[in-house]
Amino acid sequence: MRRKTTFLFSILLCTFLCNAQYLKRDNMFYPHLDVIVANYHNCYFKFPDSVEDLIRFTEYFLKTYSNDNATKSNLEINILPYLKKNKKRISIEEEKEYTYTMRMEGDTLVYVPPGFWPFSPCENSFFIGERPNDYYHYYEKLRVPRCYSSNNRIIFFPDKVYQDFEKGIRLTQQKYIDISNGSIPYKYYIYENDTVPIFSMLEYNFGKPLRYYCSDERIVSQSPFYINLEVFLKKFCKKHQCKQILFMLPDYNLSDNNQL
Structure with missing residues (x-):
């Protein structure tokens, strides 16, 4: 039986589902990729330095947490194969104000944390x-x-x-x-x-x-x-x-x- 491991992400995950901004949505798996990028940052307080880091984290996330069949299916069928196939062609940039950009030719994902919510x-x-x-x-x-x-x-x-x-x-x-003395500790x-x-x-x-x-x-x-x-x-x-x-x-x- 898969161990129950929902406590961490039940608190952290919901913050990010509606807070990403995209330059393009040509690929339908970008919203789920956004969730993975956000959760990576939530665990490490930084964005992935490489596609390999993101792949490794996604595989661990899938193995341990995902109970959402739609998300799990999309990660396994679309996101992981896409990242693995194109990891040498994808460029990653972390810009000012915590803007995180992944680019591959015409496909661009920009993740912008909302201004009212600091990540750190x-x-x-x-x-x-x-x-x-x-x-x-x-x-x-x-x-x-x-x-x-x-x-x-x-x-x-x-x-x-x-x-x-x-x-x-x-x-x-x-x-x-x-x-005991009534002071604020x-x-x-x-x-x-x-x-x-x-x-x-x-x-x-x-x-x-x-x-x-x-x-x-x-x-x-x-x-x-x-x-x-x-x-x-x-x-x-x-x-x-x-x-x-x-x-x-x-x-x-x-x-x-x-x-x-």
Whole structure:
């Protein structure tokens, strides 16, 4: 029986289905190719550097995730054969403002992320100070952990693994975040009457100190939360044979001013 692995893409995939712009639609499989390009970026926070990268990712995606028969059929029958047959003739360009272009003679696919939605977790400042619903929506699309192998390739796990990860984070928060004195334990901003936590993308590499993904700065904190968070992450990586995890949390490192 194929393992159930819908948790990651049930959160991430729906963002991209209506957000691509095309120069040409001469080939009917472009909308599905767009989904694959978007999901590649959602996993790596960059576009494929080569057609080979996109082929490899598409094959892994098909093997692991696709429950949509129309998408699966189109990927297998049209997209993969097209990419494999023409990979030496397809040129790839990544232009300003995250525009990603694939060209082969008269066929051109241009993928343009919508201007109101940044792809990178490092662009969260775009939302800080704005309506809480917008900021929480941003967090929701990035909260699922990305796990990578020793050769820096994404690993797709069954739903239960992602759920166990979230449960482990939640238990560590409950045990080691002190809210007994009524203070706010994370960095935040104020919007009208709402106190909104500031989320940060964190990076853990097996056996190494926890870091902020965007600044590449080590989290220097004596907080028991971060100390025990690293213990949990090390056990998780060892159990599931992953080298690196990217995940988003409220920023509990209050060494600086906690209100932004």
